[in-house]
Each structure stands twice: as structure tokens, then as C-alpha cells.
Amino acid sequence: MSEPLTYYPGENPEHPGPLGRYLPPIPEGVGAAWLRERLSVGAWVLEPFGASPRLVVEAARAGYRLMAAVNNPIARFMLELHANPPTESELRTTLADLAVAQKAGERLEPLLRGLYHSECAECHQPVEVQAFVWERQASAPSSVIYHCAQCNENYERPASAHDAARAERFASGELHKARALERVTPLDDPDRGYAEEALAMYLPRTMYALVTLVNKLESFPLAHRRSLAALLLAVFDQTNVLWPHPAARQRPRQLTTPPRFLEKNTWQALEGAVQSWTLSLGSPSPVPVTLWPNIPPESGGICIYEGRLKDLTDQKRHGTGPIFTAEAALAALPRPNQAYWTLSALWAGWLWGHAANAAFKSVLHRRRYDWEWHTEALYSAMRSLNVLLAPGTPTMCLIGETEPGFFSAALLSAELAGFDLQDVALRLEEGQAQILWRRSEADLSERHPSAGARAQNLPAAIQTAVQDHLRQIGEPASYPHLQAAALHSLTQSHRLLASDDPETPAAERFKQLSAALEEAFVRPNAFSRYGGSSRSLDTGLWWLPGEFAQRRAVQATEPRTSLTDRIETEVVRTLQKVPGITLEQLDEILCVGFTGLFTPSLELIQECLESYGIEHPPGSRTWQLRPEDAPSTRRADLEGMKSLLSKTGTRLGYQVELIETEDGHSILKWLEPGGPAASAFFVIASAMIGNIVFSQHGEDLPTRRMIILPGGRARLIEYKLNRDPRLRSALQDGWQLIKFRHLRRLADDMSLKRENLEKLLDLDPLANRDPQLPLL
Ligand SMILES: [Zn+2]
Numbered sequence: 001m002s003e004p005l006t007y008y009p010g011e012n013p014e015h016p017g018p019l020g021r022y023l024p025p026i027p028e029g030v031g032a033a034w035l036r037e038r039l040s041v042g043a044w045v046l047e048p049f050g051a052s053p054r055l056v057v058e059a060a061r062a063g064y065r066l067m068a069a070v071n072n073p074i075a076r077f078m079l080e081l082h083a084n085p086p087t088e089s090e091l092r093t094t095l096a097d098l099a100v101a102q103k104a105g106e107r108l109e110p111l112l113r114g115l116y117h118s119e120c121a122e123c124h125q126p127v128e129v130q131a132f133v134w135e136r137q138a139s140a141p142s143s144v145i146y147h148c149a150q151c152n153e154n155y156e157r158p159a160s161a162h163d164a165a166r167a168e169r170f171a172s173g174e175l176h177k178a179r180a181l182e183r184v185t186p187l188d189d190p191d192r193g194y195a196e197e198a199l200a201m202y203l204p205r206t207m208y209a210l211v212t213l214v215n216k217l218e219s220f221p222l223a224h225r226r227s228l229a230a231l232l233l234a235v236f237d238q239t240n241v242l243w244p245h246p247a248a249r250q251r252p253r254q255l256t257t258p259p260r261f262l263e264k265n266t267w268q269a270l271e272g273a274v275q276s277w278t279l280s281l282g283s284p285s286p287v288p289v290t291l292w293p294n295i296p297p298e299s300g301g302i303c304i305y306e307g308r309l310k311d312l313t314d315q316k317r318h319g320t321g322p323i324f325t326a327e328a329a330l331a332a333l334p335r336p337n338q339a340y341w342t343l344s345a346l347w348a349g350w351l352w353g354h355a356a357n358a359a360f361k362s363v364l365h366r367r368r369y370d371w372e373w374h375t376e377a378l379y380s381a382m383r384s385l386n387v388l389l390a391p392g393t394p395t396m397c398l399i400g401e402t403e404p405g406f407f408s409a410a411l412l413s414a415e416l417a418g419f420d421l422q423d424v425a426l427r428l429e430e431g432q433a434q435i436l437w438r439r440s441e442a443d444l445s446e447r448h449p450s451a452g453a454r455a456q457n458l459p460a461a462i463q464t465a466v467q468d469h470l471r472q473i474g475e476p477a478s479y480p481h482l483q484a485a486a487l488h489s490l491t492q493s494h495r496l497l498a499s500d501d502p503e504t505p506a507a508e509r510f511k512q513l514s515a516a517l518e519e520a521f522v523r524p525n526a527f528s529r530y531g532g533s534s535r536s537l538d539t540g541l542w543w544l545p546g547e548f549a550q551r552r553a554v555q556a557t558e559p560r561t562s563l564t565d566r567i568e569t570e571v572v573r574t575l576q577k578v579p580g581i582t583l584e585q586l587d588e589i590l591c592v593g594f595t596g597l598f599t600p601s602l603e604l605i606q607e608c609l610e611s612y613g614i615e616h617p618p619g620s621r622t623w624q625l626r627p628e629d630a631p632s633t634r635r636a637d638l639e640g641m642k643s644l645l646s647k648t649g650t651r652l653g654y655q656v657e658l659i660e661t662e663d664g665h666s667i668l669k670w671l672e673p674g675g676p677a678a679s680a681f682f683v684i685a686s687a688m689i690g691n692i693v694f695s696q697h698g699e700d701l702p703t704r705r706m707i708i709l710p711g712g713r714a715r716l717i718e719y720k721l722n723r724d725p726r727l728r729s730a731l732q733d734g735w736q737l738i739k740f741r742h743l744r745r746l747a748d749d750m751s752l753k754r755e756n757l758e759k760l761l762d763l764d765p766l767a768n769r770d771p772q773l774p775l776l
Pocket of ligand 1 (some may be wrong): 121123148
């Protein structure tokens with residue numbers, strides 16, 4: 001029986017800090033919250049990847065002992081810096097020392113700043129360039145970005161002949177390039193050619209500045225060498241060509257020069273590094289860090305294993321370690337990133353020389369960074385983790401950039417490696433997935449697909465799983481969401497372990513799974529689709545096939561309320577129960593109520609909160625149910641509306657009939673005397689229109705069908721219609737929405753007649769931002 005997982009929202013870090021664009025973007029506090037709920041402090045936790053320094057440090061700070069296997073020396077350094085941050089004054093002193101250090105009798109600061117001299121295009125005064133803008137493969141910069149003190153203005157102006165000439169002067173800087181190479185790979189190293197390719201990420205002037213700085217490292221006062229390395233690491237990333245211009249929110253994955261990019265001022269990057277480290281790390285108390293086999297104190301800390309998890313497994317097999325039992329595993333799953341891994345090998349060489357880099361620099365010649373390859377890599381790591389963990393050990397993995405390939409790679413590799421998936425909690429709008437496994441109680445050889453699972457082919461099994469899930473959520477969903485539901489279901493029956501050949505490699509199984517997913521979704525009559533293109537499954541929304549959905553609706557005694565509407569109900573209930581609640585508290589409560597694949601989006605919670613709640617007092621961030629939404633007030637409103645409708649109908653010469661349906665709706669009908677119904681009105685206080693427009697009473701209703709609701713629901717309904725094309729098209733099929741206020745006005749309007757009824761109804765659009773919405 002699998003265990004449901006509550007999504008932990010956490011908090012997005014305000015300052016991602018140096019190298020943040022390569023690290024898994026996961027919220028803070030998630031790992032610590034998850035551990036606190038299940039382990040007592042002092043327990044050992046295994047971190048198999050060490051991809052997120054924040055996650056490891058946060059868990060150690062919460063009182064756990066983290067064993068982190070970190071193969072990448074840059075990732076190790078990041079981890080040490082996060083655990084024991086240099087203070088701002090330490091960084092400032094380091095920068096000051098560096099500024100007065102000398103090269104050939106000249107001080108470094110004026111020397112390096114001098115590389116970026118230019119002239120203001122407006123007033124012709126000397127300026128220091130912040131960045132040159134380059135077009136890919138050009139031989140000179142195209143424009144210059146600077147602040148002119150004389151004009152007191154920020155400018156981007158075309159580069160002059162002088163700027164071109166100065167850039168040209170560095171183009172023949174072979175000496176510096178050779179020095180930069182030598183730090184990474186000695187002359188006879190077979191990886192030297194790959195290191196040289198990676199150096200193309202730096203322009204010659206930058207290379208000159210960086211080598212000048214790196215040359216200072218070894219003679220730098222020992223006390224500040226670590227701070228200098230921290231500053232240089234940040235500068236190494238700031239000054240490469242992976243900064244497109246104009247700036248785009250971008251997380252580089254490949255070493256590809258953007259079409260237009262910045263050559264940033266190296267000295268200014270150093271100054272920026274002081275601030276960036278200070279803001280992102282703050283000044284918390286340090287966390288103890290040891291190198292394996294030394295272990296941190298029971299009060300919490302980090303034990304770094306400088307190698308791959310597999311080596312640790314071998315030690316365990318030979319009885320030479322590890323001496324602890326991890327009570328949980330926790331990780332931010334790394335995604336393949338050629339840029340980060342290759343640059344890490346370069347940077348590690350620059351900071352510590354090629355000897356320190358020997359074990360890691362093999363990443364330089366790695367050429368495959370696709371999902372198939374990644375499945376294989378994850379599988380290998382998870383196999384090692386399986387050996388290191390006791391049966392049943394909970395294993396939580398966080399993904400910060402969820403996409404279908406990543407998801408298949410993660411779920412497939414863990415399943416193959418002997419981990420039983422418990423649950424997956426998703427917030428796809430934020431790219432987040434939180435996945436809980438347990439190290440299987442059974443040995444790898446004892447895990448088999450159930451007989452039923454084996455009988456059904458993979459595409460058919462996927463189709464069934466996805467249709468079941470759609471029925472449960474009662475609304476269309478995106479491909480990534482449904483893919484997660486499919487994989488969740490397939491792992492429960494171990495269907496993914498079935499294969500004609502048990503030796504099939506993980507990468508091959510990834511390919512088979514991707515093909516089966518594709519086949520399941522594009523099968524004729526398997527699903528209906530809203531939007532999207534035939535080229536990609538990952539666009540538009542998916543729903544049950546038309547014929548199938550209808551048959552279900554007729555059979556169903558009660559239509560399944562959509563997940564969105566269930567969440568709305570819960571928000572209202574919570575606001576009633578907990579006056580003075582904050583959005584964050586509400587979010588947590590909702591995530592407990594709707595676990596795993598049912599986790600509500602924060603946006604939906606916010607929309608519901610704004611519809612039913614009022615911030616009281618204003619600016620306090622605490623919310624209460626709006627007075628007009630108090631249950632007694634709304635009951636009175638509903639009765640009032642029914643009575644108005646009834647009076648107005650009678651006045652217009654109709655017979656009025658009130659039906660209370662089994663599912664709790666009040667339908668008020670206006671009938672021609674002795675004849676058919678002319679209008680039907682549904683009076684509601686919520687934004688839950690789905691149950692009305694999809695319910696089967698639709699069939700005996702007249703063409704004029706109206707839902708009467710409070711004006712306060714308009715925005716929430718608009719939000720729902722924008723998200724759910726199925727709801728939108730059902731509503732467009734002859735429904736009108738009327739606000740309470742408008743109905744009151746109509747009832748008071750003595751000029752109202754049967755003839756002008758339509759026109760008067762049209763006068764008060766509920767939401768007029770989108771003219772296509774039938775909201776009146
Ligand atoms: Zn100027």
C-alpha cells in the first residue's frame with residue numbers, strides 16, 4: 001500500500017546567489033520540513049547527488065547528519081561555502097588585498113579596470129565600460145554599456161573604432177590561453193582538446209584578466225585564499241559568454257554562444273561577487289563539515305564523501321565503511337547539464353590545479369547529455385543507493401525543473417533500481433515535483449510485475465491509468481500531469497519491470513517507455529484534446545474521449561465534482577474555520593487535504609482566497625471570510641434571489657416552478673401557462689458552475705438557462721474558464737451568468753417585459769475583459 005505525499009511549498013530563495021542558474025531551483029525549507037516530520041534529530045541522512053548545496057545545509061542545520069557524496073569539486077566547494085559562509089567583511093578585505101596586489105609593478109585594480117576604458121559617445125569623457133556587447137563570431141564588439149558620470153546617464157552606444165582596436169589587442173593572447181589550459185589539463189593529457197573547446201566560452205580579454213587573477217591565488221595570504229576562491233568562482237561564471245543580451249531568464253544547459261552576448265567587466269564582476277555571496281548566504285552560524293571517514297557531531301553536520309556513491313558501496317561491501325545507517329535519503333535530482341559540468345572541470349582546474357581535478361575532469365569528454373543517457377546515470381546511482389539503504393528506508397527526491405523526459409528518467413530508473421514509488425506531489429506551474437520512494441523490502445530479483453499488469457501491453461496500461469486519473473480529477477489536464485499519473489500507476493503494479501529481455505538496459509527501457517506514452521496518447525478515440533499540436537504531446541489539455549465521457553455521465557448517478565471545485569470548497573471551509581489565516585498557512589492546509597497528484601496550484605488557492613476572503617486589517621496578510629460570504633448571509637441571499645425570480649416570473653405572466661434536485665441545486669423554472677419551460681435559473685453562491693453545466697438535467701432544460709451568482713465570484717469564474725476549455729465550451733452552449741445585483745435591478749425595473757428581457761439581461765457583463773466569454 002503506497003503512502004500519500006503532502007506537497008511542501010517551502011519558500012523561493014530571494015537571492016539564488018553565484019552559480020544559482022545551474023543549481024536545481026527548489027524552494028527552501030522543503031527538505032528540513034520533510035525530515036522533521038519523520039526523523040529525530042541526530043539521525044543520518046544520505047544525500048546521493050549533492051546537487052543542491054542549500055538543501056544539504058538546510059537539513060544539517062535542522063539537526064541531521066548528512067552524508068553527501070559529491071563528485072564535482074565545484075559542487076563540494078559550493079557546499080562548504082554554504083555550510084560555512086565567508087563574512088562580508090572577510091570578502092571585502094580579500095577584495096581590498098587583491099586590489100593592491102601587483103603584476104609587473106602595477107596594481108591589479110587599476111590594471112584590470114584599465115582593460116575596460118572607453119569614451120562616452122555623448123560627452124567624450126573617459127568612462128569605464130560595464131560590458132561590451134558582442135555578436136556571435138564577430139571580431140569586434142558591436143556596442144558598449146556604461147554609466148557616464150559626466151552625463152549622469154546609463155548608456156548603450158555603438159562601439160567605436162577605438163573599442164574595436166582595444167579588443168583586437170587581446171585576440172592574440174595565446175600565452176594566457178595556454179596558462180588557463182595548463183591549470184586544467186597538462187600538455188600530454190588526452191582531455192586537453194576538450195578543455196580547449198570549453199575555453200571558447202571566454203573571450204581573450206576576459207581570459208587575460210582571469211589568468212592574472214588566478215596567478216595571484218597561490219601567493220595570496222592563506223587566511224583569505226578560500227574567500228578569494230569564492231570570489232573568483234562567481235567571477236568565472238559572470239564573465240563567460242553565456243550571458244545573452246538583452247538579458248533573458250535563462251538557465252544555461254549547453255556550451256553554446258548566444259547570438260548576442262555580454263563581455264562583462266571582470267573587476268566589476270569581482271565587486272558584484274562580494275554582494276552576491278553576502279546576499280545569498282547571509283550570516284548564519286556555520287554548520288560542521290567533515291570529510292569522510294571523519295564524521296560530524298550528533299547535533300548535525302555534513303560529512304562529504306569526495307567521490308561517487310558507487311565507491312562508497314564498494315567500501316560497504318568490503319566492510320571498510322560506512323559505519324552508519326541512514327534513516328532516510330534526501331536529494332535534489334540533478335538534470336543533465338553540459339554547461340555546468342564542463343565549466344566545473346575548467347573552474348576546478350583554475351582554482352586548485354589539474355591534480356585536484358584529476359578524478360572529475362573526465363566530464364570534459366562526455367558528449368551525451370540526453371534523457372536516455374541520464375536514465376542510465378540515475379539508474380546506476382540509485383542502484384548504489386539501494387545497496388547503502390536498509391529495506392523500507394524513505395527516499396525523498398525533489399525536482400526543480402520538471403519536464404516529461406526528466407520525469408520518465410527519474411521514475412523509471414528508481415523503479416528499476418529497487419525503489420517502490422509511494423507518491424508524487426506536483427506543482428507544475430512552478431516546475432516542482434516532490435517524489436517519495438521507499439527502498440524496496442524485496443530484493444531486486446524478487447520484484448515482478450503482477451500477472452494482470454503483464455497481460456496488458458504498455459500503451460493500453462498507460463491509457464487506462466490516464467483515463468482513470470482524468471475521471472478522478474473531473475477536468476482536463478496537461479500532458480506532464482497525466483504522464484506523472486500514468487507512471488505512478490505503472491509503478492504500483494511494477495508494470496515497468498516487465499520486459500521480454502530482463503537484461504534490457506535502462507536507456508533502452510526509457511526509449512520504449514517514451515514510445516509507449518506517445519502511442520497511448522495519440523491512439524484514436526483514447527482522448528479528446530483541447531489545443532496543442534500534433535508535433536508535441538506537451539501542449540494543450542487532454543480529456544476523456546467524447547463518446548466515453550457521455551456514456552459515463554449517463555451512468556453516473558452523481559457527476560464527479562472537478563478537482564478545482566473541490567479545492568474551492570475547501571478554501572471556503574478553511575476560511576470559515578480559521579479566521580485570520582495567511583496565504584502560506586492556507587496553502588499548507590490545502591496541501592495536506594489534497595495530496596500527491598491532487599496538489600492544488602498556489603494560483604488557484606490565491607484566486608479562491610481573493611474571491612471569498614478579505615485581508616483584515618488591510619496590509620496585515622491575514623485573511624477572513626468576507627462578511628457577505630458568511631453562510632447565513634448567503635442562505636438569505638439565495639432565498640431572496642429565488643423569491644425575486646419567482647415574483648418577476650409571475651409579473652411577466654409565467655408559471656413558476658421550483659425544483660430542488662438530489663445534488664442540492666435549486667432550479668427555478670418559468671413556464672408558459674400549461675406549456676413548456678421558457679427559462680430556467682440556477683441560484684448559487686459559489687463559482688462551482690461545472691456541476692450545473694455538465695449535469696444531465698441539461699437535457700430537459702429550455703434554451704434560456706441562467707446561473708445567478710454573487711458578483712464577487714466573477715473573477716474566479718473567469719480564471720476557471722481560462723484554464724478549462726471544456727468548461728468554457730459547455731458554458732458557451734446556451735448558458736448565461738447573471739450577478740445577484742443585476743437581478744435585483746431587473747426585478748425593480750418596471751419597464752421589464754417579456755420583449756425586452758433578453759436585452760436587459762445583457763446589460764451587466766459579469767466579466768468584460770474577454771469579449772468572447774459568455775459572462776453576462
Ligand atoms: Zn557622457
